[in-house]
Amino acid sequence: MSKILVVDDEKNIRLVVGKSLEKAGYNVDYAVDGVEAVDKANNISPDLILLDLRLPKMNGFLVLEALKSDAATEEIPVIILSALSEEDDVQKAISSGAEDFLVKPISQSDLLAAVEESIMEAGTGQEEIEEEDNNEK
Amino acid sequence: MKIKIKTLKGKMLLGFAVMILILAGVVGWSIYNFESLSNAINDILVENYRSIKASDSMVESIERQDSALLLLLRTSEEQGQEIFRRNEKEFYTWLARAEDNITIDGEGAILEKINEKYFNFVSKFDQFYNADENQRWEIYNQELLPLFNEIKTDIRELRELNRQAMVEAQGDANSRANQAIIYTIGLALLVTAFSLIFAFYLTKQILRPIKELEKGIKEVAARNFQRKVEVASEDEIGVLADEFNEMISKLKEYEKINVKKLLMEKEKSEAVVNNLSSPLIVTDKDHKIVLINETAKELFSLREDVLGTHFLEVIKAEEIFEYIKNPEAKEEKTFLLKKNDKKRHYRISTKQVIDEDEEYQFTVTLLEDITRLKEIDNMKSEFVSTVSHEFRTPLTSMNMGLNMVINEDTGELNEEQKELLEAAYEDVERLTELVNDLLDLSKIESGKIEMEFDKVDVNDIIEKTLNPFHKQAEEKEIELKFKQSEDNIFAYADPSKISWVISNLVGNALRYADEGKIEVDAEIKGRRVLVSVADNGPGIPKEYQSKIFEKFVRAGSDKEEKSGTGLGLAIAKEIITAHNGRIWVDSEEGEGSTFSFYIPRYGYQEENNE
Numbered sequence: 205m206s207k208i209l210v211v212d213d214e215k216n217i218r219l220v221v222g223k224s225l226e227k228a229g230y231n232v233d234y235a236v237d238g239v240e241a242v243d244k245a246n247n248i249s250p251d252l253i254l255l256d257l258r259l260p261k262m263n264g265f266l267v268l269e270a271l272k273s274d275a276a277t278e279e280i281p282v283i284i285l286s287a288l289s290e291e292d293d294v295q296k297a298i299s300s301g302a303e304d305f306l307v308k309p310i311s312q313s314d315l316l317a318a319v320e321e322s323i324m325e326a327g328t329g330q331e332e333i334e335e336e337d338n339n340e341k
Numbered sequence: 342m343k344i345k346i347k348t349l350k351g352k353m354l355l356g357f358a359v360m361i362l363i364l365a366g367v368v369g370w371s372i373y374n375f376e377s378l379s380n381a382i383n384d385i386l387v388e389n390y391r392s393i394k395a396s397d398s399m400v401e402s403i404e405r406q407d408s409a410l411l412l413l414l415r416t417s418e419e420q421g422q423e424i425f426r427r428n429e430k431e432f433y434t435w436l437a438r439a440e441d442n443i444t445i446d447g448e449g450a451i452l453e454k455i456n457e458k459y460f461n462f463v464s465k466f467d468q469f470y471n472a473d474e475n476q477r478w479e480i481y482n483q484e485l486l487p488l489f490n491e492i493k494t495d496i497r498e499l500r501e502l503n504r505q506a507m508v509e510a511q512g513d514a515n516s517r518a519n520q521a522i523i524y525t526i527g528l529a530l531l532v533t534a535f536s537l538i539f540a541f542y543l544t545k546q547i548l549r550p551i552k553e554l555e556k557g558i559k560e561v562a563a564r565n566f567q568r569k570v571e572v573a574s575e576d577e578i579g580v581l582a583d584e585f586n587e588m589i590s591k592l593k594e595y596e597k598i599n600v601k602k603l604l605m606e607k608e609k610s611e612a613v614v615n616n617l618s619s620p621l622i623v624t625d626k627d628h629k630i631v632l633i634n635e636t637a638k639e640l641f642s643l644r645e646d647v648l649g650t651h652f653l654e655v656i657k658a659e660e661i662f663e664y665i666k667n668p669e670a671k672e673e674k675t676f677l678l679k680k681n682d683k684k685r686h687y688r689i690s691t692k693q694v695i696d697e698d699e700e701y702q703f704t705v706t707l708l709e710d711i712t713r714l715k716e717i718d719n720m721k722s723e724f725v726s727t728v729s730h731e732f733r734t735p736l737t738s739m740n741m742g743l744n745m746v747i748n749e750d751t752g753e754l755n756e757e758q759k760e761l762l763e764a765a766y767e768d769v770e771r772l773t774e775l776v777n778d779l780l781d782l783s784k785i786e787s788g789k790i791e792m793e794f795d796k797v798d799v800n801d802i803i804e805k806t807l808n809p810f811h812k813q814a815e816e817k818e819i820e821l822k823f824k825q826s827e828d829n830i831f832a833y834a835d836p837s838k839i840s841w842v843i844s845n846l847v848g849n850a851l852r853y854a855d856e857g858k859i860e861v862d863a864e865i866k867g868r869r870v871l872v873s874v875a876d877n878g879p880g881i882p883k884e885y886q887s888k889i890f891e892k893f894v895r896a897g898s899d900k901e902e903k904s905g906t907g908l909g910l911a912i913a914k915e916i917i918t919a920h921n922g923r924i925w926v927d928s929e930e931g932e933g934s935t936f937s938f939y940i941p942r943y944g945y946q947e948e949n950n951e
Contacts, residue, residue, distance in 0.1 A: 216738035224741055227750045287733035289780065291791075309736035309773050312744040 206323050207231040209250035211241040211267070212285070213260050217308075221254065221285070224312050225319065238262025242270045245277045252323055255302075257286040257293065265296060272301040281326045283318060285310070349547060349576045356543045363532050370528060374521040382514050388444045389507040395439035396500035399455070400493060402432035403462075407489050410469070414477055422470065429463060439499070445506045448499065455495045462488045550578040557585060566593035619709045620687070624665065626702040628652045640680050640708070664689055665706050675711065685712040722783040729776045729783075736776065739769045778908040782892070785915040792835040792919050796943045799830040799839075799863045799870055806843045807861065813851055820858035821847070830863050831943035832870040838916045839872075839940065842924075845909040846874040846936045854878035857933070868945035869922070877933035886926055890914040913938075921946075 208230045212218050222232045233248055235241035237260040245253060253271070257264030264284065271277040281303040286293070289307040297305050303322045306315065405428040413421030436456060443449045465488065469480045550572040557570035566589055572582035614621055620637030624630055630647050638647070647655045653662050664674060675688045687708040694703040743766040745751055747759065754762070803823055814821035832839070843861070850859045857877040864871045881889060892911045910924075917924040920940045928934035 214734050214738070216742075217734060220738045220741040220745065223751075224745060227745065287730040287737075290784075308733040309740045309769075309776075312741050312748070315741070 205229065205231050206251040207233065207248065208319065209233050209235060209241070209244055209248065209253045211235040211238075211253060211259065211264075212256040213237060213258075214256075217256070221315070224315060228316050228319075230319070236260075238264070238267045241267050242274075242277075245271055245280060246274070249276075250280060251326065252319060253280055253282045254285050254319070255282050257284060257288050257297070265300060268297065268300045268302060279326075281322045283322055285315075349578065352543065352547060352576065356539065359539060360536055363536065367525075367528055367532050371521075371525050374525065378514060378518050378521055381510070381517060384510075386507075388442055389503045389510065391442045392439055392444070392448070392503040393500055393507075395435040395442070396496050396503065398435040399432055399439070399496050400500075402428040402435065403459075403489060403492055403496070406432070406462075406466075407486075410466070410481055410485060413470070414474075414481060425466060432459065445502055448502060451495055451499045451502065455492060455499065458488055458492050458495065462492060546574075547578070550574050550576075550582060554578065554582055554585060557582075557589070561589060561592065564596075566590075566596060619707055621708075622652070622656075622706045624652055624704045624706065626704075628662070628665070628704075630655070631703060637708070640678065661689060661706075661708075665691055665704055676708075678708075685710055686715045687711065718786070722786050725779050725783045729780045732772070732776045736769060736773050740766070740773065743769060775908070778912060782908055782912050782915065785912060785919065792838065794833055794835055794920075794946070797832045797834045797836045797839065799832050799872065800825055800828070802836055802840050803843060803861055803863060803872070806840045807847065810844075810847050810851060814859070817851065817854070818856055819851060819854055821851075822858060822860050824860055824862040826862055827864055830865055830870055833941045833943045833946035834920055835916075838919075842913040842916050842938065843872065843874065845913050849909065849936075850874055850876040850878060850934075865942060866939065868942050869939040870942050871937060871939045873935055873937040875933065875935040880930040880932050881926060881928040881934050882930050886928055889926065890924065 208225055210218055210221050210225070210232055211234075212221070213236050218234050218236075222234065225232045233244060233250065235244045239261045241253070241255065241259070242262070244250070255264050255267060259267065262270075264286065268282055268284075271280065271282060278301075282301065283304045283306060284297045284302045285306045285308060287308045294305045303325075304318050306318055406425050409421045409424035409428065412424065436452070436459070440449075440452050440456075443452065462485065465480060465484045469477055469485060472480055553570050553572050557568060560566075560568045569586050569589065570582045572579050614632065614634045617634055618636060620640045621632075621634045622630060622637050623632035629649055629651055633643070633647060637643075641656045641658075643655055652665065653659065656662070658676070658678070660676060675686050677684050678687050679685075688711045690707050690709065692705045692707075694705060696702075743762055746754065747762050747766060803825075807821060807823055810821055847859065847861065854876050855878075860873075860875045862873050862875075864873075890910045890913075892908055914924050917938045917940065922938055922940040924936070924938035926934055926936050
């Protein structure tokens with residue numbers, strides 16, 4: 205069962221997004237700010253991170269940068285889920301290594317479709333990583 | 342002239358009267374001269390002639406008496422005495438006549454002498470008559486003959502005297518006649534000269550005030566009201582001059598008031614213009630600067646004397662000049678100009694001022710500094726954007742939460758619950774749409790959305806845009822028709838934005854119409870492409886037609902389920918404006934509406950900003 209880390213400072217978003225994903229059969233964990241997001245990404249090694257851009261302590265772009273610059277987390281696919289929709293923001297996120305950019309508000313079906321796609325895509329490479337992980341262990 | 346003659350008529354009559362008087366004087370004097378001359382001649386002739394006649398008669402008488410004496414000497418007694426006595430009587434008659442007619446000095450003395458000698462002669466005759474023959478000879482020879490000769494000599498002297506007097510008188514008459522001629526000529530000359538002088542004087546006297554008046558009128562015609570006409574005379578011209586002066590002073594007063602008013606107006610408008618915080622330039626029909634205020638000078642950093650120079654000569658802003666040059670059909674335009682090294686936005690507006698005779702034609706150009714407005718507008722966009730963003734997060738949880746509940750992921754719902762939640766979900770979707778539209782609009786307004794212009798097949802775009810609407814139209818039993826009356830229509834546009842506009846217009850038409858038809862068409866109109874969406878729906882009331890392109894303006898009676906966000910047409914307008922095009926609506930209430938827009942035709946985009 206794939207594990208998804210939902211990063212959002214908004215309690216309600218965490219709730220509905222989390223519930224939606226759980227109902228769809230995913231394992232969900234949460235982070236409420238940027239620092240926690242980076243910590244959890246390292247600790248629980250999620251299969252996918254849903255990342256908000258406007259976050260306390262450390263904003264989404266910095267989180268993305270931190271994740272992608274750390275070998276331990278750089279392979280984790282990141283989907284941005286933000287209320288920001290400026291062209292600049294999208295470009296910046298994509299070039300920083302984000303898998304997808306979802307603009308709030310988003311319907312449940314669109315969200316699930318994007319998540320599924322990302323996991324499927326990553327799945328092929330994921331196995332390799334898991335193998336490597338196993339070898340190390 | 343002691344008597345003051347006041348009228349021009351009087352003056353002229355006086356002039357004529359004086360002339361006639363002088364003429365009469367000359368004529369009278371001439372008549373008098375001729376008269377006296379003729380009298381003089383008469384006198385001479387009558388008097389002296391008489392004396393001469395008397396003298397001649399006396400000589401004749403005395404010669405007869407002498408003959409009588411000789412008769413007596415030859416014995417003819419009777420006959421001799423009778424002749425003597427008769428002639429004696431005759432002699433005395435003529436002598437008496439001569440004595441009555443003494444006119445010359447010395448004539449009296451001669452006559453007295455003759456009288457005395459003749460008395461002697463007659464006395465001697467008595468002596469002679471009484472004497473005998475011998476004595477008679479003696480007396481005759483001794484006494485009578487010498488006496489006779491003496492008397493004759495005296496008479497001749499008298500005659501000579503008179504003859505001489507006659508000659509003298511003739512000479513005198515001649516000289517008097519000559520004198521009269523000379524005097525008459527002289528007088529005539531004098532009178533002529535005097536008449537000329539008088540006529541000249543009179544004419545001048547009459548004309549001088551007229552000349553004065555003429556000068557005055559010329560001065561007034563040259564708008565000089567300072568000079569008064571000085572006419573001393575009290576005749577008609579004097580009255581005229583007085584009236585004229587009165588008129589001048591009134592004119593002067595009037596002019597003074599007018600000039601004062603004009604000056605006041607001028608100062609007022611100059612004060613207004615100069616204190617105007619917006620740059621203002623007035624140009625004439627040759628685009629020469631007629632008026633420019635301080636703010637404008639500051640903006641274009643101009644020196645003092647730019648009046649009368651061509652606009653482009655001093656203001657190097659061709660864009661603005663182009664705008665001023667074409668006064669017709671203007672759309673609002675803003676320019677970015679540097680002022681004190683800071684870029685500021687100016688909205689330009691021009692006004693044509695044409696006088697009645699179309700003699701002059703001014704263009705008043707006002708540049709309104711709208712930088713602050715722009716800033717506020719940007720702040721507003723920023724604000725709208727922020728607020729919209731802030732809406733998005735709660736909308737997400739609402740949307741997804743409701744969706745999950747409705748999908749019964751969290752347990753079954755009864756029909757009533759489901760219906761209520763679906764209503765809430767529908768409104769969340771509407772709110773989402775509104776937020777998205779608002780963001781789109783603020784992005785376009787702030788220029789954050791880049792237009793991707795390209796060669797675009799307009800028919801193709803319309804066709805593709807209409808595709809998703811056909812089903813909806815069928816359901817509402819509305820005929821959605823693309824006329825496609827022209828082929829190969831290519832525009833210079835951003836295809837996705839134009840598609841969005843068409844989609845919005847068709848969506849609106851479908852939303853407001855219950856039945857009937859919607860016709861979409863595209864045509865080439867010169868340098869532009871015209872796209873129109875016509876429906877025969879309820880139409881738009883006149884008062885809304887100009888407003889519906891503003892934000893949140895909806896026309897007429899929206900039915901609940903038909904409400905849009907109220908931003909669609911505002912966005913459409915922004916998109917079309919960004920294409921340098923124009924969008925408008927023609928509508929008749931109850932008859933339907935036609936929304937039209939034009940965008941530049943491909944290949945003509947360079948010249949589209951006319």
